Amino acid sequence: MEQNQNRVVCLIPHYNNPQGLVRSLASFGQNEQVDVLVVDDGSARAPIDERAAREAFTAQGTVRFLHLPQNRGIEHALNSGLSWIESRGYELIGRLDCGDTNVPDRFARQVAFLDAHPQVMLLGGAASMVDQAGYEQFVLRHPSGHADIARAMRSNSAFVHPAVLFRSAALITTGHYPLDAPAAEDYALFWTFVRHFEVANLADVVIHYELDPGGISLSKRQRQIKSRLALQWHHKDASVAAWLGIARSALLLVLPYQLIFKLKAKLRRGKNA
Template sequence: MDQTQNRVVCLIPHYNNPQGLVRSLASFGRDEQVDVLVVDDGSTRAPVDERAAREAFVAQGALRFLHLPQNRGIEHALNSGLSWIEARGYELIARLDCGDTNVPDRFARQVAYLDVHPKVMLLGGAASMVDQTGTEQFVLCHPTAHAAITRAMRRNSAFIHPAVMFRSAALARTGHYPLDAPAAEDYALFWSFVLHFEVANLPDVLIHYELDPGGISLSKRQRQIKSRLALQWQHKDASAAAWLGMARSALMLALPYQLVFKLKSQLRRGKGA
């Protein structure tokens, strides 16, 4: 490990979204001790603006870029980033997506928790779900303790992908993001963490997650739900939660995404009222 680098590196995949990347990088608090690796997945229409990105990033760390020669999809971009990170000996790996933003002390909170709980290998948190104007629609929280997370995983992922931090040493057991779960690579990887290690979520809001009800294509959404169903079947048990989770996913295949988005937003706002 380079003695000048931080313990933590944040992995951000990028594809034709330089403005979102700048917005994300600007959200890193000035006192945060974190390096950042941006993996550009073969952008051609709107490549990374490295100058603007460096001007936006003011945390106590290094900002580096890995440019892939062609677009192969987020799973390959993330795995290229993990290989780069492992080769350099980082202890902790965090995630963020272009357009999403951190609360100012997000990384310090997660590191502090992991230092006190050395057996926890994967740590997530809550997210403020905002529309494209930045207005909060609802707060998404998941169970915080391992047993409750395991139960919730039978329904859907119990982690918000861009809010997680995990120990790089765990990858020797879990492997990288699977390539056989299209659009659900995070759910698949998190199942490996849940099965092999102790995991947790903070109740705190760690990120602002930008919702875009028109941003996911029908074909990608269908691939995602089919991958989720396959993972739910693979990890099913005799519990009602497992079978209800699969039934819910099957129903989601038949419903328009805009309707699902609207219903979820209304239900979650109601719970928070």
């Protein structure tokens, strides 16, 4: 580990969204002991303003930048970041996406939980799902215990990807983000964590996740659901939950995304009321 390096590093992939990056970096609480690695995935239209990014970050840590020569997709950007992080000996790896924001003490809460539960290798948390004006639409809260998480994984990922914190030592077993699950690389990696280690979720909201109902292209959504189906089929067993998950994903392939978005928001608001 480098001198003056924190235990924790947060990995943020960036592609043509410097304003979102500044917003994300500004959300780290001033008392948070965390470094940040920003991996730029070949941005050409809107590159990073490194000075503005560093000025926005006021936590007890350092922001570093890794610039990839060309755009290859988020899986490659994340894996490039993981390789950089592993080579520098960080103990804990967090995630955040450009435009999403942390609650001020997110990492302090998650590190405290992992220190108290050394058997847990991957920890997620709840997310406040906000619209583009910043108003909360609903809270996405997944099961907290390992057994319930394993069951929920039959339907979809039981973790909010930009809300996770995991132990870098686990990567020796899990490997990096798979490249054969386009648009569902997180679901694929988390399945490996669930199969090999104990995992958990905090019930606390740790991030604010910006919803953009027009932001997912039809082609990406189709790839994501097809990847999810392939993963569900690969991990299926004889349980009802496994087959319901497969049926659910197959149905999503034919339903309009706007309809699904509205139904999910309505159901979540009712659940959290």
